[in-house]
Amino acid sequence: MHIGPVELKSPLLLAPIAGYCDLPFRILCREMGGVGIAYTDLLNSRALLAGAEKSIKLAQTNGLDQPVGMQLYGNAQDPLPEAAIWAIDHGARVIDINMGCPVDKVAKKNGGSLLLRDCPSTLQLVDKIITAVDRHARGRVPVTAKIRLGWDDDSIVGPSLARDLESAGIAAVTVHGRTTVQRFSGQANWPAIGEVVAAVRSIPVIGNGDVTQPEHVAEMMKVTGCQGVMIGRGSLRTPWIFERARVLLETGTVGPEPSFNDKCRMIIRHIELLERYADHQYGIRTMQQRISRYGKTMGHMKPLKEVIRTANDFDTMRQELRRWILPHREHVSILSRVEPALQETV
Ligand SMILES: Cc1cc2nc3c(=O)[nH]c(=O)nc-3n(C[C@H](O)[C@H](O)[C@H](O)COP(=O)(O)O)c2cc1C
CATH class of the missing domain: 3.20.20.70 (Aldolase class I)
Structure with a gap:
């Protein structure tokens, strides 16, 4: 076009x-x-x-x-x-x-x-x-x-x-x-x-x-x-x-939805971009607000959302997101409904 x-x-x-x-x-x-x-x-x-x-x-x-x-x-x-x-x-x-x-x-x-x-x-x-x-x-x-x-x-x-x-x-x-x-x-x-x-x-x-x-x-x-x-x-x-x-x-066929892990990585990237191109407070507020929108497609992740909604620095947000990224969850969407603590035992 x-x-x-x-x-x-x-x-x-x-x-x-x-x-x-x-x-x-x-x-x-x-x-x-x-x-x-x-x-x-x-x-x-x-x-x-x-x-x-x-x-x-x-x-x-x-x-x-x-x-x-x-x-x-x-x-x-x-x-x-x-x-x-x-x-x-x-x-x-x-x-x-x-x-x-x-x-x-x-x-x-x-x-x-x-x-x-x-x-x-x-x-x-x-x-x-x-x-x-x-x-x-x-x-x-x-x-x-x-x-x-x-x-x-x-x-x-x-x-x-x-x-x-x-x-x-x-x-x-x-x-x-x-x-x-x-x-x-x-x-x-x-x-x-x-x-x-x-x-x-x-x-x-x-x-x-x-x-x-x-x-x-x-x-x-x-x-x-x-x-x-x-x-x-x-x-x-x-x-x-x-x-x-x-x-x-x-x-003619819809593209694949990102995995749970990829969504976490995308949010980390959003944080990096906010850190680089936005004022600090604006960036923090933006992520605190956006996380619930992203979360709507990510199954049960209430504890993750809670950490990001209340964090006042990007590092805490990033660390928590990394904690939720697990190797065996790469393509297994159903596991995204399980909390990280439980997943460690799956
Ligand atoms: C909070 C909000 C802010 C918007 N700001 C603009 C804007 O700055 N310029 C504009 O042309 N449209 C603006 N729009 C309208 C959107 O560009 C779009 O036309 C509208 O939301 C319908 O598309 P959607 O159903 O895909 O959201 C805004 C819409 C919302 C909800």
Whole structure:
């Protein structure tokens, strides 16, 4: 799959999830395999240009995080074209414009989902961003948009807006199959994503919403005809979902789930990445919170979770994880349900 001139190794995209898809997590998902491109969390254009520490940290990327899309939000009064240029100069291979965030802080300031309510102004804004990006990057960096179906059921704009965005030069559109007022409730409407696919001429449409199993990727592609699938919340619990889905798309059979031991090793790697690329307290807090998501796929591991949830240093976390990795458990998933103390005797 291509987004403009950018070639993706797979049609699977890691979604921006504010507060979650930071640099360590993006690298982790890429290392697990199957990720075609990953996005930063949404970035405030003004804060970025003012050099606000938090925004600069959110935009952090490096050679292990390629290709990366940087997602910007704002409205016609915001310096989005300038922020796009900043993002290109700081490693963005793709510029994405957020048109779907329903959170008050963003939408009340006319950014995010509010862009769905006034499509003519949105198209003018997009035109300015694309002109600035093209002038700066000479066609190397495509601009994409991430939309919802519309503000509410009475104002579905997905198909017409996607067509107009394509005419304006947008290189790909991601559609989260919900309206803004739905926020995250109910089910994503995959057939409605299919209507967006049918509305565009040739740009890729990326389907998004409620893909939590590798099989859902193939299903979504079948129902909607979308070329790519973006996965958000599902990846927080199973960062290996991309690789399993990639194998499914390539071979027709879903890729193997990592063993219990491999999951422990993956968590150790997540800790290393947090240690290297995040502030200490942020890293500790992140792992204390993430462990319960990872744990949901690992059978009985309450004592391990408890240690990680209460540890205040990475070494304690790592040591406990290593203690749970046992040689005879490499491929024996059933043993993952047994506590380490018992396993020593198995
Ligand atoms: C906590 C949270 C934060 C999110 N932050 C962003 C964001 O920064 N930018 C964005 O475009 N979408 C954001 N989203 C939406 C996701 O990218 C995605 O569209 C949505 O979760 C549906 O996909 P999923 O069912 O695979 O999670 C966020 C979603 C959640 C739950």
